[in-house]
Every structure is written in C-alpha cells, then in structure tokens.
Amino acid sequence: MAFLNDNYLKLKAGYLFPEIGRRVRVFCEANPEAARRLIRCGIGDVTEPLPPAVIAAMHKAVDEMAGRETFKGYGPEQGYEWLRATIAKNDFPAARGCAVADDEVFVSDGTKCDTGNILDILGHKNKIAISDPVYPVYVDTNVMAGHTGEANEAGVYGKLVYLPCRPSNGFIPEPPKRHVDVIYLCSPNNPTGAAANRPQLEAWVKYALEHKAVIFFDAAYEAYIADANLPHSIYEIPGARECAIEFRSFSKGGGFTGTRCAFTVVPKSLNAQTKSGELIALHPLWARRQTTKFNGTSYISQRGAEALYSPEGKAQADGIIKLYMGNSDTLRVGAKKAGLKVFGGVNAPYIWVRTPKGVTSWQAFDKILDEANVVITPGSGFGSRGEGYFRISAFNSRVNAEEVARRLQELKW
Ligand code: MLT
Numbered sequence: 001m002a003f004l005n006d007n008y009l010k011l012k013a014g015y016l017f018p019e020i021g022r023r024v025r026v027f028c029e030a031n032p033e034a035a036r037r038l039i040r041c042g043i044g045d046v047t048e049p050l051p052p053a054v055i056a057a058m059h060k061a062v063d064e065m066a067g068r069e070t071f072k073g074y075g076p077e078q079g080y081e082w083l084r085a086t087i088a089k090n091d092f093p094a095a096r097g098c099a100v101a102d103d104e105v106f107v108s109d110g111t112k113c114d115t116g117n118i119l120d121i122l123g124h125k126n127k128i129a130i131s132d133p134v135y136p137v138y139v140d141t142n143v144m145a146g147h148t149g150e151a152n153e154a155g156v157y158g159k160l161v162y163l164p165c166r167p168s169n170g171f172i173p174e175p176p177k178r179h180v181d182v183i184y185l186c187s188p189n190n191p192t193g194a195a196a197n198r199p200q201l202e203a204w205v206k207y208a209l210e211h212k213a214v215i216f217f218d219a220a221y222e223a224y225i226a227d228a229n230l231p232h233s234i235y236e237i238p239g240a241r242e243c244a245i246e247f248r249s250f251s252k253g254g255g256f257t258g259t260r261c262a263f264t265v266v267p268k269s270l271n272a273q274t275k276s277g278e279l280i281a282l283h284p285l286w287a288r289r290q291t292t293k294f295n296g297t298s299y300i301s302q303r304g305a306e307a308l309y310s311p312e313g314k315a316q317a318d319g320i321i322k323l324y325m326g327n328s329d330t331l332r333v334g335a336k337k338a339g340l341k342v343f344g345g346v347n348a349p350y351i352w353v354r355t356p357k358g359v360t361s362w363q364a365f366d367k368i369l370d371e372a373n374v375v376i377t378p379g380s381g382f383g384s385r386g387e388g389y390f391r392i393s394a395f396n397s398r399v400n401a402e403e404v405a406r407r408l409q410e411l412k413w
Pocket residue numbers: 042043044045112135190
C-alpha cells in the first residue's frame with residue numbers, strides 16, 4: 001500500500017474559491033429566480049476581454065504555429081529572451097532605483113503556481129511568517145510541504161508566525177520582534193486592498209537583511225497602484241536584491257487569468273544557507289527547478305504578454321484598469337452609504353468591509369447571497385484575522401458594480 005502525504009490531511013476544508021463556488025451552485029439550484037440576477041464579486045477574476053493589441057499578437061502567433069518555418073516547439077523553460085528583456089526594461093526601470101537583469105526574470109504560467117513552487121528550493125526548517133488575513137495559497141502550500149503543525153478551530157496552524165493585519169496598522173504588517181527566515185508580503189494586498197509605502201517596505205528589507213531572511217514579495221496587483229508615491233517593486237528599496245524574490249502576474253493587470261502568463265524575479269545576489277552554513281545563490285536553484293519541472297509558458301501567451309508593453313497595449317490595459325478602479329470607487333461609496341466600515345479599494349481592486357457587529361464572515365456571505373443575490377468572499381477564508389470582514393471584488397462591468405452598490409444599500413442587517 002502506498003503512503004500518502006499526511007500533510008494534506010491537515011488542510012482545513014477545500015480551497016476557498018472552489019468552496020464558495022460549491023455553495024453558490026447549491027444556492028442557484030435551489031433558487032433559480034435568484035440565480036438569474038446573481039452578480040459575482042467573489043473570486044478576483046477579470047471580466048473584460050483581452051486588450052485588442054494582445055489579441056492581434058496572439059492571432060499572429062497562432063499563424064506562426066501553422067507554418068513549418070515559424071512553428072515553435074518547446075521554448076526556453078525560463079521564457080523567451082525577448083519577453084524577459086521587455087519585462088526587465090519596463091517593469092524594473094533604473095529611474096525607480098530597480099536593477100533587474102533579463103536573466104533574473106523567469107516567465108511562468110502563474111503567480112499562484114510560483115508562490116507555491118518556490119518552496120521546492122527552500123529547506124524544511126525555516127520559520128515562516130505570513131500575514132493574517134492573507135491569500136490562502138501561501139498558508140496551504142506550506143501546510144502541504146509539511147512546514148506547519150495542525151490547525152486549531154480558527155484555522156490557525158502551529159509553527160507558522162502570523163503577522164496581524166488590522167485597521168490599527170493599516171493592514172500592513174510590521175516586522176516581528178522575533179526571528180523568522182521566510183516572510184510573505186503581498187502589496188497591493190489581496191484581500192485587504194492595502195498597499196505598502198516606502199518606509200514600510202524599507203523596514204521589511206532592513207529586517208530581512210539583519211535576519212538573513214528571504215522575503216517573498218507578491219506584487220500581482222501592482223498595476224492597480226494609483227498613488228504615485230507608492231513603490232511598485234520591492235527592488236526600489238536598496239538592499240532588496242539581497243533578500244527578496246518578487247512575483248508578478250499578467251492576470252489582473254493584463255486580463256490573463258484564463259490566458260496564463262506571469263513571472264518571478266530571483267536576483268543573482270540572493271543567497272540562502274546550506275545545513276553546514278555555506279551561502280549558496282537561489283537563482284541557479286530556481287533555474288534548475290524550472291528546467292526540471294516546468295516546460296515553459298506557451299509561445300502564444302508570451303507573445304500576448306509582450307504586446308501589453310506596446311504603446312497600444314499599455315493604453316488599452318490602462319483603460320481596463322481604470323474601468324475596474326471606477327467600479328472600486330462605486331462599490332466603496334455604496335458600501336459606505338450602506339453604513340458599513342470600508343477599507344482598501346484605492347490602490348487595489350479589492351474592497352475590505354467590516355461585517356456589522358455580531359455578524360460572522362460566513363453569515364455575511366449567506367445574507368448577501370440570499371437577500372442581495374451577490375457573491376462576495378468571506379474574510380475568514382483568508383485567515384482567522386479575516387473573521388468579521390468580507391471582500392468585494394471590483395472585477396466586473398460598471399453596470400454590475402452599480403447594481404451591487406445599490407443592493408448593498410437595500411440590505412437590513
Ligand atoms: C482571489 O480572488 O483572491 C484571486 O483571484 C485568487 C487568485 O488570484 O488565485
């Protein structure tokens with residue numbers, strides 16, 4: 001009899017979004033009338049079609065696949081050089097203090113996969129710090145890898161160091177007083193919509209350098225930063241090249257949730273230690289991991305991603321981001337008018353809402369689904385400190401965002 005990975009048995013319930021999907025399906029089957037007016041603001045999935053520049057580039061790439069001379073088989077596992085160079089030049093400009101070389105960029109098919117897979121190149125003895133609430137993938141992948149103890153009733157896992165995110169710290173965690181080896185930061189944040197400023201990131205880089213820790217910086221929502229003073233990359237902070245890996249995605253900024261393309265930056269100057277204390281660069285380890293376990297992102301997706309950097313692509317993607325952020329304003333204002341306490345939604349497409357007194361996250365989910373026929377995400381699904389909150393996603397049409405804002409105001413709590 002084969003043995004299974006016991007760590008999977010420690011996971012609490014199903015993964016958050018399939019679980020929400022399951023509950024919504026049950027609701028819709030039982031309430032066909034309500035199902036017809038259902039509006040989904042749960043999972044942060046884009047709703048608008050890909051920018052025309054991306055479509056044109058992908059059509060061209062498909063045509064190339066049809067000719068013997070231009071056909072592409074396996075591509076480089078780390079991504080095509082033309083895309084890596086375009087990313088390094090556009091996303092990490094020297095003018096903002098960044099210095100990322102083309103070959104420090106690893107193109108992939110998603111930040112979700114990369115933030116999970118990155119654990120392959122780290123050991124099992126690390127003290128891991130994770131914000132609470134947080135994108136559930138960080139916790140669940142550490143559970144799967146055996147880096148945690150069991151979870152308690154509230155879903156708090158032994159051995160992890162939780163970094164509380166609450167109104168008093170603007171939902172941006174402070175470095176802990178104790179030592180940790182690995183830190184997950186997400187800015188702009190999923191789920192709270194908060195975005196870290198420069199002094200906050202400087203404090204983290206300082207901590208990481210002092211503790212020889214590695215920061216996993218998830219910047220999947222970077223395109224939504226509206227405030228010109230906020231950093232877009234952790235590499236804008238001096239010293240970050242020695243302590244941070246950055247994850248970026250074309251999903252939310254370019255509409256690629258279904259097309260799949262993302263990238264991870266592993267600076268060559270970032271080291272971790274062996275059991276005997278020898279310092280080794282992580283860059284060749286990640287390259288080794290990717291060349292062994294990954295065969296690259298499709299050529300067509302990479303050509304589509306490249307088109308997002310053309311003048312037309314940039315303008316078109318900006319237009320879509322403006323639409324979503326206009327929705328965000330509408331939803332924030334609507335939720336406030338409904339008497340709810342509202343956070344985020346200014347530099348991120350997520351609005352983080354306090355549930356009325358005495359109402360749990362899942363009770364709020366049920367009430368909003370039953371009475372307003374709107375799907376939101378219960379805050380407790382993002383961690384124990386998400387209890388008492390819910391998240392509204394601004395990824396939708398303007399008409400739907402306005403309708404959700406209206407329905408929220410009709411609810412009697
Ligand atoms: C979310 O809704 O939190 C995200 O869409 C999930 C993801 O990006 O995987």
